[in-house]
Amino acid sequence: MFLISLMLAFLLAGFVVLIAMPADLRKNRIVAAFFSAVPLILGVYMLFSFNYGNPAYQFSEHYTWISTAYFRISYAVGVDGIALPMVFLTVLVSFLVVLFSWDVGHRSNQYFSMILLVEAGVLGVFTTLNYFIFYIFWELVLVPMYFVILIWGSEKRVYSATKFFIYTHASSLVMLLSFFALYFEYHSMFPGRPFTFSITRIAQVSPLFPHFFQIIVFFGLMFGFIVKMPVFPFHTWLPDAHTDAPTGGSVMLASLLLKMGSYGLIRIAVPTLPYGAKYFEYLIVVLAVISILYGAWVSMAQKDLKRMIANSSISHMGLVLLAIAAAIFTLNPKTGYINPIGITVADFQMFAHGLITAVLFMSAGVIQHHAGTRDMDRLGGLARRMPTLATLMMGGFLASLGMPGMVGFAAEFSVFYVTYLSFGLLLIIPIFTVVITAGYYIWSMQRSIFGKDSAEIEMGNVHDSNWYESLPMAILIVIIVAFGVLPWFMFNPISMSVIHYYSLMAGALK
Numbered sequence: 245m246f247l248i249s250l251m252l253a254f255l256l257a258g259f260v261v262l263i264a265m266p267a268d269l270r271k272n273r274i275v276a277a278f279f280s281a282v283p284l285i286l287g288v289y290m291l292f293s294f295n296y297g298n299p300a301y302q303f304s305e306h307y308t309w310i311s312t313a314y315f316r317i318s319y320a321v322g323v324d325g326i327a328l329p330m331v332f333l334t335v336l337v338s339f340l341v342v343l344f345s346w347d348v349g350h351r352s353n354q355y356f357s358m359i360l361l362v363e364a365g366v367l368g369v370f371t372t373l374n375y376f377i378f379y380i381f382w383e384l385v386l387v388p389m390y391f392v393i394l395i396w397g398s399e400k401r402v403y404s405a406t407k408f409f410i411y412t413h414a415s416s417l418v419m420l421l422s423f424f425a426l427y428f429e430y431h432s433m434f435p436g437r438p439f440t441f442s443i444t445r446i447a448q449v450s451p452l453f454p455h456f457f458q459i460i461v462f463f464g465l466m467f468g469f470i471v472k473m474p475v476f477p478f479h480t481w482l483p484d485a486h487t488d489a490p491t492g493g494s495v496m497l498a499s500l501l502l503k504m505g506s507y508g509l510i511r512i513a514v515p516t517l518p519y520g521a522k523y524f525e526y527l528i529v530v531l532a533v534i535s536i537l538y539g540a541w542v543s544m545a546q547k548d549l550k551r552m553i554a555n556s557s558i559s560h561m562g563l564v565l566l567a568i569a570a571a572i573f574t575l576n577p578k579t580g581y582i583n584p585i586g587i588t589v590a591d592f593q594m595f596a597h598g599l600i601t602a603v604l605f606m607s608a609g610v611i612q613h614h615a616g617t618r619d620m621d622r623l624g625g626l627a628r629r630m631p632t633l634a635t636l637m638m639g640g641f642l643a644s645l646g647m648p649g650m651v652g653f654a655a656e657f658s659v660f661y662v663t664y665l666s667f668g669l670l671l672i673i674p675i676f677t678v679v680i681t682a683g684y685y686i687w688s689m690q691r692s693i694f695g696k697d698s699a700e701i702e703m704g705n706v707h708d709s710n711w712y713e714s715l716p717m718a719i720l721i722v723i724i725v726a727f728g729v730l731p732w733f734m735f736n737p738i739s740m741s742v743i744h745y746y747s748l749m750a751g752a753l754k
Contacts (some may be wrong), residue, residue: 248323249305255279255280255367256283256361262354262360272352272355272356273356280360283361283363290328302323302324307319311530314439315439317437317441320374324737326587328737331371334370340602341495342356342715350396352463355492358388359392362389364381366381366385369504373445374439375446377441386409393493399488400484401489411481416472422468425460425461443511444748453555459524466509466524472502475532475565486557487550491605491606491613495745498557498601499597507594509568510568513583520570536560538558539561542684546623549692550612553605556681558616560597563655564593564597566591566674568586570583571666573667582749586662586744587746592738593655600643600651603640603643604640604644610630611623614633620691623691624693626692630651630709632708638693640717650725651727651731653728
């Protein structure tokens with residue numbers, strides 16, 4: 245079945261069609277909605293036709309692209325339980341971003357084409373099974389996102405777009421060097437085998453690579469991936485990029501692009517180089533805890549609603565890294581044993597954060613569009629003028645601070661559970677952020693949408709969110725509740741595929 249290629253083909257075709265079209269908002273948004281709706285329909289079909297009893301890759305495709313005596317690259321894609329939630333998240337959020345951007349009139353054909361190209365790149369990262377193709381899709385994402393910030397961003401957009409590109413591109417070059425190191429080491433140790441960039445084939449033998457080699461290459465991969473997440477101290481590009489990006493760009497960046505880094509750790513770095521992962525386990529724990537505490541603490545000090553949400557993403561992605569660290573702590577590099585719960589929880593937290601942060605950034609965008617400012621000191625009393633927005637915004641905030649019955653609670657409770665299993669009472673340090681998180685979310689809601697009417701904005705001109713702004717947030721809230729009540733729907737396939745995929749590491753060491 246060519247399901248994945250069909251999704252990618254529709255997105256790339258939509259990109260080409262929109263670039264060729266004149267800038268006509270009415271026509272551009274209909275075309276963009278069509279070309280993003282088809283991958284969503286295919287993604288929903290994939291979600292319900294996925295064989296949840298089969299932990300291996302499904303919907304797989306493999307075609308040789310370049311084949312020489314010493315160089316072989318294949319287009320290979322597939323989806324297992326680890327990738328399934330990320331694929332669904334990508335097609336869902338991207339379609340809702342197109343819907344939310346229904347009134348973007350400035351160079352609308354180019355704007356929507358960039359959104360579709362970003363979606364294609366992210367989808368490629370989550371489905372590819374080849375290192376070289378992984379890098380192509382990884383870099384593909386940077387270019388359209390750079391232009392989204394540069395052209396449709398706010399005052400400091402040039403600075404923020406340039407900083408985003410330099411940080412993420414420089415780190416990805418280190419990642420590429422690490423890929424080539426794996427490629428050449430594979431063929432130096434097994435000269436009789438065919439040349440390949442296959443992620444799974446190299447993972448079947450890479451745990452046997454020399455320990456020093458694993459340490460060096462794992463560090464390169466870890467650096468490339470944690471800058472993308474981002475993790476302290478490589479986080480400084482994120483608040484600037486979010487603050488100056490348009491709302492649609494911020495949603496794509498927070499919900500999807502940040503997950504590429506943590507997905508790389510789960511899919512490539514840890515199972516491929518177990519000794520290297522074990523060597524840096526304490527560094528990873530420290531970086532995770534610092535990111536969690538730092539992101540939460542800095543969020544408390546923010547006046548800009550969007551910048552507060554951006555810094556909270558650093559904290560929540562730190563939880564993803566903490567779950568990965570908890571899994572690495574159980575890793576035995578001699579046998580390949582690893583407790584699958586940590587990786588499972590990390591993947592689910594990525595999925596949960598992607599859903600929730602989309603609602604939060606959309607809420608900030610609606611306030612900016614309708615009230616003319618995101619400064620919480622200048623806001624107040626919006627709930628009376630914008631009851632629909634206030635309801636949806638509160639839903640997103642409550643989900644992010646861990647309200648039971650919503651996906652954020654299931655994800656964060658699971659992270660703290662695996663943290664306790666691995667580190668015991670050291671859990672007290674990261675769990676302290678629950679109090680801080682509740683504090684800055686409740687405080688920001690009080691300042692922005694409740695309380696007295698603002699004296700600094702013309703409240704008579706403020707009206708509630710439009711249908712194309714409310715509908716995407718409402719859909720996300722419904723899904724957030726659905727997976728909060730039924731988290732096992734994603735937990736089960738993720739855990740089965742984690743056990744299956746990480747058994748490659750154990751098999752190589754037997």
